[in-house]
Amino acid sequence: MTDLAQEIGFMQRALILSHQALPACRPNPPVGCVLVKDGEIVSEGFTQPPGCHHAEAMALANYDLPLNEVTAYVTLEPCSFVGRTPSCAHTLVEKGIKRVVVATLDPDPRNSGKGIDVLKQAGIEVSVGLCEQEVFDFISPYLLNK
Ligand SMILES: [Zn+2]
Structure with a gap:
């Protein structure tokens, strides 16, 4: 089991990584x-340039082993829709991730809880x-919430 302090440490690492995504x-x-x-x-991982x-x-691309014992900590709800790239929520499902921990939901109307639903419907534990x-x-100025 993972304790809360450890979980917070993983999410804080994900947050630090997310800073590296800007501005590209x-x-x-x-x-x-x-x-x-x-x-x-x-x-x-962190967000790469568009496309x-x-x-x-x-x-996921940097990890080749099975994901059935792996938890993903991600700062934003995984995308549920196909844009320039495949949907991350569906990719996590296909790859067989065990658990996904999300810091905050994506207010983008194309997502907005749908990414969480995709994971849960596949039987993945989601927090x-x-x-x-x-x-x-940190992220709110960059979110699409119109
Ligand atoms: Zn995505």
Whole structure:
């Protein structure tokens, strides 16, 4: 089991990674992601320039082993829609991730809880709200919420 202090540490690492996404990721939001297995970070990612990997896709691309014991910590709800790149929520499902921990929901009307629903409907454990305020303070200027 992972204790809360450890979980906060993983999300804070994802938040630090997300800073590296700027400014090249625009107009996409700067997102960070870490994959954790047995209490250790095994892969990391952050939003790449438009048309390239999102944070989750980058972390997954850098980790070739099975994901059935892996938890993803991601600062923003994974995207549920296909834009310039495949949907991260569906990719996490296809790859068989065990659990996904999300800091804050994506207010983009194309997403807005749908990414969480995709994961839950596939039977993946999902937690939302870890470090939410801290992440939201950083990411909110970059979110599409019109
Ligand atoms: Zn995505």
